[in-house]
Amino acid sequence: MDWLMIVVTALLSALLTLTALALWMNLHIRPRVAQDLETLLRQQAEIAADLMAAKVEEAVRRGIVDGVTALPTREVLQGTTRNIARTSVEIVEDRLGSLFGRRKPKP
Numbered sequence: 195m196d197w198l199m200i201v202v203t204a205l206l207s208a209l210l211t212l213t214a215l216a217l218w219m220n221l222h223i224r225p226r227v228a229q230d231l232e233t234l235l236r237q238q239a240e241i242a243a244d245l246m247a248a249k250v251e252e253a254v255r256r257g258i259v260d261g262v263t264a265l266p267t268r269e270v271l272q273g274t275t276r277n278i279a280r281t282s283v284e285i286v287e288d289r290l291g292s293l294f295g296r297r298k299p300k301p
Contacts, residue, residue: 239294246289254282 261274 243290247286250282250286250289254278 257278258275261278
């Protein structure tokens, strides 16, 4: 009978320890890790957005320079510049929206 009491006590002690550990993990460790991951993800998203913005800006600049050298009249130049700027803004909005999980609203 004494051995049975020892085994039951050991099992109850282990169960209590595991319960306390599970509560500590769920209430203390898990929220901290989630917050750290969210902060890291936000920082990496900002870095990616800056890098993408620089690449898009360079591509737009190159496109405008190429367009300016190839266009004969002022009216055509103004229209093309507006179209390039509008298209570039749409590209950046789509990319940033997909990066941050936002979707373009449907008309």
